[in-house]
Amino acid sequence: MLHQIEEPCSLGAHAAVIVPPTWIIKVKKPQNSLKASNRKKKRTSFKRKASRGQQENKGRPFVIKPISSPLMKPLLVFVNPKSGGNQGTKVLQMFMWYLNPRQVFDLSQEGPKDALELYRKVPNLRILACGGDGTVGWILSILDELQLSPQPPVGVLPLGTGNDLARTLNWGGGYTDEPVSKILCQVEDGTIVQLDRWNLHVERNPDLPPEELEDGVCKLPLNVFNNYFSLGFDAHVTLEFHESREANPEKFNSRFRNKMFYAGAAFSDFLQRSSRDLSKHVKVVCDGTDLTPKIQELKFQCIVFLNIPRYCAGTMPWGNPGDHHDFEPQRHDDGYIEVIGFTMASLAALQVGGHGERLHQCREVMLLTYKSIPMQVDGEPCRLAPAMIRISLRNQANMVQKSKRRTSMPLLNDPQSVPDRLRIRVNKISLQDYEGFHYDKEKLREASIPLGILVVRGDCDLETCRMYIDRLQEDLQSVSSGSQRVRYQDHETSFPRALSAQRLSPRWCFLDATSADRFYRIDRSQEHLHFVMEISQDEIFILDPDMVLSQQAGTPPGMPDLVVEQASGSPVSSEDHAILQAVIAGDLMKLIESYKNGGSLLIQGPDHCSLLHYAAKTGNGEIVKYILDHGPSELLDMADSETGETALHKAACQRNRAVCQLLVDAGASLRKTDSKGKTPQDRAQQAGDPDLAAYLESRQNYKIIGHEDLETAV
Structure with missing residues (x-):
């Protein structure tokens, strides 16, 4: 068996991102013998160098000595177990399993600085921050401090509550249970983009005498922001959430609970009207333009200085101004910051697709406050005493943006191998069955309930597929509610009330059935990134968390499958053709x-x-x-x-x-x-x-x- 023992390890499918064991060199322990002490007396300069190296290593038993290779993109993974719903512990274990444990770091045990120092000479280094937007900001600040050149790009695995930066970079609004192997491929293949970062310089308000300064802290929790800086109503709600979480951390162990607390705190603050007079106590000057009169005229209760398009767990406060507006579409790499004002009405409208009042796009901001006002910097809140705040561009950070279209599957790389149409059976699964059998694919397949068959294009993505599944549901409801003429697999028939179909809830999601070990959920915000062929070959499985097991009813034996076909390439009946001609001719x-x-x-x-x-x-x-x-x-x-x-x-x-x-x-x-x-x-x-x-x-x-x-x- 000697030839097998000596066979070199290829490091597997993710060799490009794994730190090879050959890079890790064990540090020898310092010698304490008399001979060693005599040698130290003669070579004092070496002693100083050795002690400096040991001090830089901070007691670690190893050092990293990389071997440069253009094909390698070594990855450092930083996991914050306390982010969002405390998912980090599970994520940490999975990355430890797939990667070299020496490249995975628990941020609850130590900060990122020592690890970045250790790997600073590694070429083509990439970083994956597993946590909320605050975790990403922490890592970017350490990278600024260390001044690595070139600065390694940072990807995001969203574990936080809002995850606005992760949404901006296409990483989605939250991690469910996507395979780690796919995440590693996405980090490796992701595009490197730039992210503007902004300085916050705080001084005492020079317009107020010292005796008129109110209570409040004298500095912001962060002096740099990547996402947004805001003051007023939203910061007051965030401050209440922050104080409650510090007092009772055990009550904030899930994203859903956190968002429910935000909603309750916002409604409470709305009733108290604590931010109603914000416009009377601020002065805002953007690139020399005084916006104060407009702020006072419109009586804004919240002002946001926005760097990325997303805000407040996925909303888009800047909106999408067209060419006929005075403003450009928002970008996170253009060197401009967007200034937006909100009333209570426009803040509430954010959740249904609204936007705030666009005030300015500028490079510098001077903000004066004349009373203690709640503020937040990338979700870190405080109540700041009257101050003068200057906002200016700091630098640009390298970030990893998840590719819009994944081309990792050989089938999709070869246009000749993509079929014109796919015929796929759709099956739904209850949450109870998913949690009970998700590690046994065969049992889960047996427990699924068939809905019907979809016929879609070979390059159909999941976002489009969702529309056809919803249409399939409408057809099923029509059939179950009475006699309805529908198209089946190879013929047309009338089928009276023979199919009992429970309607899918709005929270249903796709399951990836291609992994060898189990099924995985796909976040709805990332459906446009996946093709149907990436998650299945002949069957699609969807998870409905609200499906009631007692009402499950499948397709009765012997009944033909209900088919919903995509219009391109589908057979058109004479009546369908007549309808089309009537609409084109305008014949009602x-x-x-x-x-x-x-x-x-x-x-x-x-x-x-x-x-x-x-x-x-x-x-x-x-x-x-x-x-x-x-x-x-x-x-x-x-x-x-x-x-x-x-x-x-x-x-x-x-x-x-x-x-x-x-x-x-x-x-x-x-x-x-x-x-x-x-x-x-x-x-x-x-x-x-x-x-x-x-x-x-x-x-x-x-x-x-x-x-x-x-x-x-x-």
């Missing part, structure tokens, strides 16, 4: 007749446009209204697969205000962008109709808030 009576004869309002034409797209393009308001009244709600925001345009985009391009009004009244999204990043407002502006663009913008604000005064409504 023929449309009604064909629909009553069994035609589908969900069909698409050869150019991948829905019926609503055609109706909006031709501008026939009566046909648009009929489709809206009788078709499913998913038609409203269904995108043309070639241009990414919705029906509202088409109507805006045609400058048809009546059709736009019908679509908006029905609930069409005014924030959805096409493949070029344009909203319907932008399309109306490009078509030369500024009045229509202004109308859509006003409807957007009205649709988001819903009331002229949200405080009165509450």
